Amino acid sequence: MSREEGGVVLRRRLSCTTCFDALWFCYSPVHQMQQYYRIGTLDNCSEKWNALVDCLNLKTKSAVELEEILETREKVTPPHIWSLRTPEEARSHWEELFGRLDERE
Known part of the structure; x- marks a missing residue:
């Protein structure tokens, strides 16, 4: 994703080091x-190979093309399994799930 800071467009740098590691x-x-x-079973590491090859293929793309590909991937990627909540959201969610446990019988 490119950002503008002080009128200068900053482009993301794609590094395949994490894939190689x-x-x-x-x-x-x-x-x-x-x-x-x-x-x-032992891991055949095919997912890691695919990620490295994909990263190396992306390195051959132009900057504009790379930005478009990465932005579409970010839109398609499902949200993270852990959703962060504010204290108020956490409190209301807790009350919704377990509020009945506080009631006296």
């Missing part, structure tokens, strides 16, 4: 043993 860690004995313990 994730792929490197995927082949580590620690990760493979965790996968074997949790799931019962």
